[in-house]
Amino acid sequence: GLGYLQNNADKLLGYLKTMDLYNDNDLESTSSASSPPKITSEVSELLSKVPHRTVTDILIQHFLTEANWIYEMVDPTTFLGRYDDWWSHPCRNVQDVEFAALLLRLCSYTAQFLPSQSYTADTILGVSLSTIRQDCDATANALASTQFLKSSSGSIVQIHQLFFRACYLKNEGDTKGSWDVLSEAIREAQELGLHSDLRKGQGKFTSEYDVEMGKRTYWNLWLWDEFMSIILGRWPLIPDQRCTVSLPHAAVGTTAPDINAPDTFCERRLQIQLTKLAAELLSSTDGTQTTDPAIIDKYVKRFYAEMIDTLPAAFRIHDPELKWDHDLPNLKRQREIFRISIFATLCSLLKPLILTPTNKAQAANASGKKLVARLKITLIEAIIELLDSVGRLHTLMGGKQNRFFLLSLFTFHSAALLGMCLLSLESNLKATKQGATPKSTKGQPTDLQHYSEQGRKRMELSITRLSMLSEVSSIARTGLMLLQKIMAKLDDQKSSKALKEAAPQGVKRKAAGPTAPGARLPHITS
Numbered sequence: 001g002l003g004y005l006q007n008n009a010d011k012l013l014g015y016l017k018t019m020d021l022y023n024d025n026d027l028e029s030t031s032s033a034s035s036p037p038k039i040t041s042e043v044s045e046l047l048s049k050v051p052h053r054t055v056t057d058i059l060i061q062h063f064l065t066e067a068n069w070i071y072e073m074v075d076p077t078t079f080l081g082r083y084d085d086w087w088s089h090p091c092r093n094v095q096d097v098e099f100a101a102l103l104l105r106l107c108s109y110t111a112q113f114l115p116s117q118s119y120t121a122d123t124i125l126g127v128s129l130s131t132i133r134q135d136c137d138a139t140a141n142a143l144a145s146t147q148f149l150k151s152s153s154g155s156i157v158q159i160h161q162l163f164f165r166a167c168y169l170k171n172e173g174d175t176k177g178s179w180d181v182l183s184e185a186i187r188e189a190q191e192l193g194l195h196s197d198l199r200k201g202q203g204k205f206t207s208e209y210d211v212e213m214g215k216r217t218y219w220n221l222w223l224w225d226e227f228m229s230i231i232l233g234r235w236p237l238i239p240d241q242r243c244t245v246s247l248p249h250a251a252v253g254t255t256a257p258d259i260n261a262p263d264t265f266c267e268r269r270l271q272i273q274l275t276k277l278a279a280e281l282l283s284s285t286d287g288t289q290t291t292d293p294a295i296i297d298k299y300v301k302r303f304y305a306e307m308i309d310t311l312p313a314a315f316r317i318h319d320p321e322l323k324w325d326h327d328l329p330n331l332k333r334q335r336e337i338f339r340i341s342i343f344a345t346l347c348s349l350l351k352p353l354i355l356t357p358t359n360k361a362q363a364a365n366a367s368g369k370k371l372v373a374r375l376k377i378t379l380i381e382a383i384i385e386l387l388d389s390v391g392r393l394h395t396l397m398g399g400k401q402n403r404f405f406l407l408s409l410f411t412f413h414s415a416a417l418l419g420m421c422l423l424s425l426e427s428n429l430k431a432t433k434q435g436a437t438p439k440s441t442k443g444q445p446t447d448l449q450h451y452s453e454q455g456r457k458r459m460e461l462s463i464t465r466l467s468m469l470s471e472v473s474s475i476a477r478t479g480l481m482l483l484q485k486i487m488a489k490l491d492d493q494k495s496s497k498a499l500k501e502a503a504p505q506g507v508k509r510k511a512a513g514p515t516a517p518g519a520r521l522p523h524i525t526s
Contacts, residue, residue: 036093036094037094037148037151039091039092039093039097039148040146040148042146042148043091043097043143043146043148044091046139046142046143046146047091047097047100047143049135049139050100050103050104050139051107051127051132051135051136052125053087054124054125055107055124055125055127055132056103056107058119058124059106059107059110059111059124059132060080060083060103060106060107060110062110062113062114062116062118062119063106063109063110064076064079064080065118066110066113066116066118067109067110067113069264069330069333069334070337070404071163071167071220071268072216072264072265072267072268073160073163073164073216073217073220074106074160075209075213078209082099083103086099086100086103094148094149094152095155095157097143097148097149098149098152098155098157098158098161099157100143101140101143101144101149101158101161102157102160102161102164104136104137104139104140104143105136105137105140105160105161105164105165105168106164107132107133107136108132108133108134108136108137108140108168109164109167109168109171111129111130111132111133111136112133112168112171112172112403112404113397113402113403113404114129115129115400116397116398117398137165137168140161140165141165144161144162144165154188154191154192155192156192156210156213156214156217158188159185159188159189159192159194159217159221160217162181162182162184162185162188163182163185163217163220163221163224165181166178166179166181166182166185166224169181170405171403171404171405171473172403172474173405173473173474173475173478175228175232179228179234182221182224182225182228182237183237185221186221186225186237186238189217189218189221192214194214194215194217194218194221194245195218195238195245196244196245197244197245197246212248212249215245215246215247215248216248216265216268218245219245219247219248219268219272220268221238222238222243222272222275223268223271223272223275225237225238226275226278226279227275229279230275230278230279230282230345230348231344231348231409231413240279243276247269247272248265248268248269258324260313261314261324261327261328262312262314262315262324262328262331264328264330266312266314266315266334267315267334267335267337267338270311270312270315270338271338271341273307274307274338274341274342274345275341277303277306277307277345278345278348281299281302281303281349282345282348282349289348289352290352291352291353291356293353293356293368293371293372293375294371296349296350296352296353296375297371297375299349300346300349300350300375300378303345303346303349307342308342314331314335315335315338317339317342320335332396333393333396333397336389336390336392336393336396337393337406339385339386339389340386340389340390340393340406340410343382343383343385343386343389344386344410344413344414346378346379346382347379347382347383347386347414347417350375350376350378350379350382351379351417353372353375353376353379354376354379354417354420354421354424355424356372376421376424377451379417379421380418380421380451380455383414383415383417383418383421383455383458384418384454384455384458386410386414387410387411387414387415387418387458387461387462388458390406390407390410390411390414390465391461391465393406393407394407394465400468401468401469401471401472402469402472402473403472403473405473405475407465407469407473407476408466408469408473408475408476408479409475409479411462411465411466411469411476411479412462412466412475412476412478412479412480412482412483413479414462415458415459415462415463415483415486416479416482416483416486418455418458418459419455419459419483419486419487419489419490420486421455422452422455422456422459422490423486423489423490423493425448425451425452456490459483459486459487459490460487462483463480463483463484463487466479466480466483467480
């Protein structure tokens with residue numbers, strides 16, 4: 001081909017199209033002039049390794065009920081129709097092989113969520129889940145690397161199989177590998193034109209359903225890209241100026257009986273809205289995050305006004321509407337995932353204050369000290385809310401060993417932030433002694449000892465959760481090790497404080513451990 005990216009009106013082909021000198025099918029016709037490729041013996045051998053249908057039936061059913069809710073990338077009705085058709089005849093073309101690769105991806109990904117409450121065995125037809133998981137992943141990798149699939153012109157199915165490969169690697173703790181595959185999926189999406197607002201009839205998008213699924217796919221890729229950027233500090237793969245695709249509509253092909261009820265993609269749309277605001281607030285014009293307490297306070301207020309205070313009833317942070325939970329069984333879990341994102345964003349806004357002492361130059365006056373102390377309390381409250389949501393999500397997902405990366409990552413990420421906050425509470429103590437009693441987000445004077453006790457409780461629960469998850473998650477294993485170091489530091493600080501308080505007046509004692517100078521947990525009542 002000529003190399004132009006499709007659906008770019010500002011490039012040469014866009015001008016030619018405006019003057020009726022070119023249409024999207026011109027390049028398609030030249031590329032499809034040759035006969036379609038035949039399935040090779042290599043591909044046939046790999047297809048023979050797809051598990052027995054009894055196995056895939058169990059895994060696909062579990063995916064649709066227990067895993068698809070996370071991203072809502074797959075439309076169950078359409079997928080199951082294609083699934084039945086795929087099993088009814090031998091693979092005949094590229095599209096069938098692409099679907100086989102996606103099927104294997106979904107099977108390996110779903111096996112990461114087993115055993116579960118609804119499927120307690122660790123085998124299927126006598127084959128261990130770990131063997132099924134690894135074999136499906138390896139076969140899908142081999143299929144995707146064949147020249148047969150590499151020469152295909154791309155499709156939504158191809159992007160989906162890459163997306164779920166990235167999901168699989170993330171759950172396995174291979175963040176670098178996941179990021180690499182995500183970049184490949186984004187490139188495929190761009191080649192297909194998903195980065196622009198497509199209309200029915202453009203390219204391979206022959207129906208409104210195709211257009212809507214294209215939007216779902218693009219925005220899920222964008223959310224993953226932004227997550228890797230905001231939380232893990234990686235450079236975004238999709239430039240901000242390319243985020244111009246309109247949001248997907250409500251449920252694809254369905255109409256809810258209650259017009260006020262959230263549809264299945266509602267949480268994803270809220271995540272997009274949240275992430276756009278977060279990206280704006282977390283970076284200044286030079287791409288760095290501000291450390292000025294006054295600016296952070298302004299951003300937090302804006303975050304409440306534009307996001308938290310405007311949420312729909314089912315996703316309200318406080319007292320959400322629960323009447324749809326029975327009819328929408330995944331709504332409870334989607335609500336907790338969204339709460340995690342809300343409080344993770346709030347924590348990211350406030351995080352620079354962890355290393356900001358109340359007597360810093362910008363906060364040398366009394367009002368500045370009060371502001372820093374209040375914002376630090378807001379940060380601790382947000383972390384506690386975040387960890388409580390992670391705990392509830394873990395319970396909703398069975399409360400046992402689980403490879404889902406978010407459970408391990410945010411248990412560690414949040415508890416580590418909390419540990420650092422507890423270690424820095426001494427600055428709040430000094431502010432309080434000088435008359436700057438910090439207040440909670442509700443405007444009431446706070447008891448720092450209460451926050452210290454509640455924080456330690458969450459730290460202990462986090463260590464317990466990571467200990468359980470570490471049996472199957474490398475993220476949890478690494479996080480547990482680091483969290484135990486933070487907890488040991490807190491224990492040393494507590495021991496040092498106890499020794500100082502027990503020492504007779506005028507008698508100096510050495511600290512009980514490598515505690516930072518002057519660091520101790522406060523005991524202040526409101």
